[in-house]
Amino acid sequence: MRLGVLDVGSNTIHLLVVDAHPGARPQPAHSHKVELRLAELLDEHGAVTPTGVERLVSVIGGAVQAAEDKGCEDVLPFATSAVREATNADEVLARVKIETGVDLPVLSGDDEARLTFLAARRWFGWSAGKLLVLDIGGGSLEIAFGIDEDPDAAVSLPLGAGRLTAGWLQGDPPDPSDVRALRRHARAQIARTVGVFSRFGAPDRVVATSKTFKQLARIAGAARSADGLYVQRDLTRKSLEEWVPRLAAMTASQRAALPGVSEGRAAQLLAGALVAEGAMDLFGVDELEICPWALREGVILRRLDHLPPAASLSS
Numbered sequence: 375m376r377l378g379v380l381d382v383g384s385n386t387i388h389l390l391v392v393d394a395h396p397g398a399r400p401q402p403a404h405s406h407k408v409e410l411r412l413a414e415l416l417d418e419h420g421a422v423t424p425t426g427v428e429r430l431v432s433v434i435g436g437a438v439q440a441a442e443d444k445g446c447e448d449v450l451p452f453a454t455s456a457v458r459e460a461t462n463a464d465e466v467l468a469r470v471k472i473e474t475g476v477d478l479p480v481l482s483g484d485d486e487a488r489l490t491f492l493a494a495r496r497w498f499g500w501s502a503g504k505l506l507v508l509d510i511g512g513g514s515l516e517i518a519f520g521i522d523e524d525p526d527a528a529v530s531l532p533l534g535a536g537r538l539t540a541g542w543l544q545g546d547p548p549d550p551s552d553v554r555a556l557r558r559h560a561r562a563q564i565a566r567t568v569g570v571f572s573r574f575g576a577p578d579r580v581v582a583t584s585k586t587f588k589q590l591a592r593i594a595g596a597a598r599s600a601d602g603l604y605v606q607r608d609l610t611r612k613s614l615e616e617w618v619p620r621l622a623a624m625t626a627s628q629r630a631a632l633p634g635v636s637e638g639r640a641a642q643l644l645a646g647a648l649v650a651e652g653a654m655d656l657f658g659v660d661e662l663e664i665c666p667w668a669l670r671e672g673v674i675l676r677r678l679d680h681l682p683p684a685a686s687l688s689s
Contacts (some may be wrong), residue, residue, distance in 0.1 A: 376403065377677065379670045380437050382478060384413035384456035384512025384536050385585075388580040389437040390453065390670050391444045396678045400671060406440040406657040408433045408488035409638040411494070412456040413512050413536040421462040427469055435474045450673050453480045455513030455534060483530020487516035489672030491525045494581050496675055497667045503578030506571070508653055510646050512536035515564075515653070519571045526574050529567050533560055535586050535639075543645055546625050553622045556645065561652040568656055580659045582609065583668035586646035587629060587640060591664050592634030593617060599634070607664040611654040618647050 375395060381388045391404035410433055415426030422430065436449075457463055458480045470478050479517045481489070487509070496509045507525075509516040513534035542548075542556040560625040587609065592598065594617060596607035621629060622643045630640035654662065 375443050375447045377674060378441040378444070378449040379673050380434070380441070380449055380451040380476070381458065381673075382412070382434065382453040382457060384430050384454060384514075384534055385409060385411055385642075386512075387430075387433045387437060388411075388670065389449075390674075391446055392674060393442065394678055395673060396681055400674050400678075404440070404444045406437055408436070409636075411512070411536060411638070413492045413534065415549065416456075416460065416581070419461055420459065422460045422466050427466055430466065431470055431473045432480075434470055434476055436555050437476055438476060448677075449476075450677055451476050451478050452673060454486055454511060454669075455483065455530075455532070455537075458482070459513070459532075472502050483514055483516065484528055486511075486514070486527060486669055487518040487528035487530055489676060490516055490583055490669045491518035491520065491528065491669035491672070492523055492675055493669065493672035494583065494665045495523050496671075498579065498581065499663050502581075502597055506580045506657065506659070507665070508580070508582045508587070508650070508662070509584045510535055510582075510649055511584055514641070515649055517567060517571070517653070519574055519577060527570050529570060531563050531567065533649050534561055535642035535649065538645035541641045544574050546641070547623055548644065550622070553648070554617070554646070557648050557652070560649050561656060562650075564652050564656050565648075571657070580657075580662040581665045582650070582662050583664035583665045585636075586643070587650060587662075588664055589635050589639065589643060590614060590647055590650055593632045596664065603666045607673055608661055609650075609664065610661045611651065611659060614647060614654065618644075 378391045388407040394400040394402040489508045490509045504521045505682040507518045513535045515531045515533035518528040520526040591609040594613040597605040626641040
């Protein structure tokens with residue numbers, strides 16, 4: 375069957391169309407995305423602005439049309455932290471429903487962490503043993519740990535690259551004192567969670583998902599996306615520690631000129647790097663591997679897992 379997953383994230387609204395059936399790897403067929411940066415379209419009270427709501431409705435409407443054009447039998451929509459934490463979330467969701475017909479579920483931070491973990495587990499398989507999975511989004515950082523498909527521990531922290539950039543790093547390049555303040559803040563937040571995970575022992579493999587980690591690995595020398603999904607891409611703490619001060623000294627336009635860094639996310643890369651460095655340091659991670667699958671794939675896999683037998687056979 376052809377499925378679409380509509381991810382209304384803090385940075386991007388992304389429709390991923392896949393051909394899939396139970397027991398098989400979801401095969402990407404089409405990708406439609408718009409960098410809306412919803413986390414930056416909030417007023418001083420934390421509400422999505424009228425302009426933000428208009429743009430959100432328009433982009434979701436376009437994604438729905440794209441899913442129809444590509445022959446999707448079903449679309450699995452979800453929203454993450456930007457909508458979840460907006461003070462007018464109920465009004466935003468109602469407006470989306472009325473104008474686009476999309477009933478947009480809002481994932482909790484725990485849901486995000488667990489579904490991302492599921493995707494990583496399916497990608498690496500049982501032989502990977504105990505996994506520690508890190509994911510830096512636009513609005514939040516998810517951390518999950520476990521040996522099964524459902525993690526033993528999962529947390530979500532308000533340490534997304536977009537959120538932190540808007541709240542802490544106003545200069546271009548940012549003031550060094552602001553960088554130090556954000557570094558302290560991120561590490562204090564992460565440190566509170568380390569004990570939650572340490573009682574489960576050391577991971578056998580540490581993996582990371584998200585555009586932020588992919589871009590950090592790329593500037594540190596990992597293979598290009600054009601080289602394919604199956605090329606192993608790693609990120610070491612040593613290389614990250616070398617890159618953080620360099621990123622802090624750059625303007626957004628200078629970061630955008632780095633290999634693999636998109637113009638739309640260049641301003642957020644420093645905040646993401648500070649969070650990544652803090653997480654790797656506090657969890658004692660010297661090296662991690664980039665996982666091509668993340669939250670969207672987790673949503674698709676969970677949907678396929680719950681298809682009834684008749685639907686499975688007919689697909």
